[in-house]
Amino acid sequence: MADKVHILGAGLSGMVAAINLARRGREVLVVDGGKGLGGIGGLHPSVHSTPVDPAWMSAQVGVDVTSAFHPLKDFLAGVGDRLYRLDPGPVHAVERGSRKGSIDYLLYEQAREAGVQFQFGTYLKDLREIPKGSIIATGLQPEMYDYLDIPCQITRGYASVGKSDRQPWCGSIFSTYTDDYFYTNCANKLSYSLLFGRKKVSLHALEACKKDVKEKFEMELDKWEFFTGRVPTGSARNPRLFHDGYILAGTLSGAMDPGALFGIHGAILSGKVAADAVEDFDGAVKEFKRLTRFYRLAYYMRTIFSRMPRGLDMFEFNRKHRVLSYPMMALASLSIPGYRKGLWSREIMKGAERIR
Ligand SMILES: Cc1cc2nc3c(=O)[nH]c(=O)nc-3n(C[C@H](O)[C@H](O)[C@H](O)COP(=O)(O)OP(=O)(O)OC[C@H]3O[C@@H](n4cnc5c(N)ncnc54)[C@H](O)[C@@H]3O)c2cc1C
Numbered sequence: 001m002a003d004k005v006h007i008l009g010a011g012l013s014g015m016v017a018a019i020n021l022a023r024r025g026r027e028v029l030v031v032d033g034g035k036g037l038g039g040i041g042g043l044h045p046s047v048h049s050t051p052v053d054p055a056w057m058s059a060q061v062g063v064d065v066t067s068a069f070h071p072l073k074d075f076l077a078g079v080g081d082r083l084y085r086l087d088p089g090p091v092h093a094v095e096r097g098s099r100k101g102s103i104d105y106l107l108y109e110q111a112r113e114a115g116v117q118f119q120f121g122t123y124l125k126d127l128r129e130i131p132k133g134s135i136i137a138t139g140l141q142p143e144m145y146d147y148l149d150i151p152c153q154i155t156r157g158y159a160s161v162g163k164s165d166r167q168p169w170c171g172s173i174f175s176t177y178t179d180d181y182f183y184t185n186c187a188n189k190l191s192y193s194l195l196f197g198r199k200k201v202s203l204h205a206l207e208a209c210k211k212d213v214k215e216k217f218e219m220e221l222d223k224w225e226f227f228t229g230r231v232p233t234g235s236a237r238n239p240r241l242f243h244d245g246y247i248l249a250g251t252l253s254g255a256m257d258p259g260a261l262f263g264i265h266g267a268i269l270s271g272k273v274a275a276d277a278v279e280d281f282d283g284a285v286k287e288f289k290r291l292t293r294f295y296r297l298a299y300y301m302r303t304i305f306s307r308m309p310r311g312l313d314m315f316e317f318n319r320k321h322r323v324l325s326y327p328m329m330a331l332a333s334l335s336i337p338g339y340r341k342g343l344w345s346r347e348i349m350k351g352a353e354r355i356r
Contacts, residue, residue, distance in 0.1 A: 008135070010037065012103065013270050014032075044097030045098070046192040070093045084315075087351035158196075162223075170185050178199075184213070247278065250267040253288075265338055265339055297335070330345075
């Protein structure tokens with residue numbers, strides 16, 4: 001194996017892998033298609049939210065990411081006509097992109113300090129220039145799914161970015177106008193809203209969503225950009241650490257929750273596993289399987305739900321019958337790759353109150 005390790009993708013998993021390898025004395029080159037930090041395709045700046053224990057996660061991957069995660073001060077959920085206030089539990093907001101305060105910036109600083117080299121502005125459509133054994137960590141971009149023939153789904157919709165003075169918070173809406181959902185996240189004075197679906201999101205849906213957002217969250221969002229990306233939910237068997245002689249990391253490896261598409265948690269943990277895979281094949285495979293062991297079950301659960309009528313009131317059922325809904329809530333928690341710190345979906349429902 002060559003001493004110099006190549007990593008394609010300067011996102012979460014690529015940089016976590018790079019930091020770990022450089023600290024072990026490896027020469028590391030990270031190649032990315034973006035002009036600089038923050039990725040390609042105009043996806044960022046953005047604010048994501050995820051259930052996470054930042055201190056625990058930092059210890060797992062050997063990289064301190066705690067300062068990038070902001071515990072939510074408020075968490076609202078709209079379901080049809082109703083609005084609920086949830087307990088934020090372990091849900092945190094995290095900024096993405098190139099700004100100071102984003103997790104990408106935090107990782108980049110640590111990577112530079114560890115001696116990682118970066119080559120930006122090199123967007124690859126195939127892997128002929130990247131040696132076998134390299135780490136491929138290209139997130140939601142389509143090329144590597146196509147080149148490596150990895151089953152995927154297209155996710156698409158509309159995104160809106162703006163300024164905000166609010167404390168970190170998240171508002172989500174589950175409605176009949178998308179098969180996924182709408183969310184708005186806020187942190188570091190930045191607000192990011194996304195209406196997305198794995199089926200087409202029509203302009204009619206966007207208008208209905210805008211009206212809903214105004215009524216429920218008193219937010220007027222006017223500027224929307226079309227958003228699209230690939231997610232690894234094309235097959236129940238998708239999670240894979242090795243493929244075609246390459247090591248995969250992050251969303252491309254299937255380290256994503258197939259239900260709600262939480263991808264931050266799995267990307268960070270799988271970056272560490274990818275670094276381990278450079279030196280310890282068997283150990284890394286074992287750990288990767290452990291991280292993603294609920295993927296298949298969650299995939300089938302999502303498939304069943306996507307065939308049920310959209311108006312079905314699972315939220316109210318879960319809120320009122322927490323004992324009966326326990327297995328479903330447990331699966332929703334465990335399907336986030338590597339999530340092992342309690343059942344977040346139960347925690348957020350504990351104090352759920354209907355406010356409208
Ligand atoms: C807009 C948006 C909102 C999201 N919201 C949430 C959320 O709220 N909660 C949550 O948990 N998850 C969310 N996700 C998912 C989560 O962010 C991703 O799963 C996670 O970032 C994946 O990390 P990664 O390391 O796989 O890739 P990324 O962090 O996306 O990094 C991929 C990198 O690879 C580079 N790249 C890609 N293709 C090429 C190529 N061919 N050649 C060269 N460079 C390339 C890109 O420029 C980028 O820098 C969201 C994703 C997006 C895009």
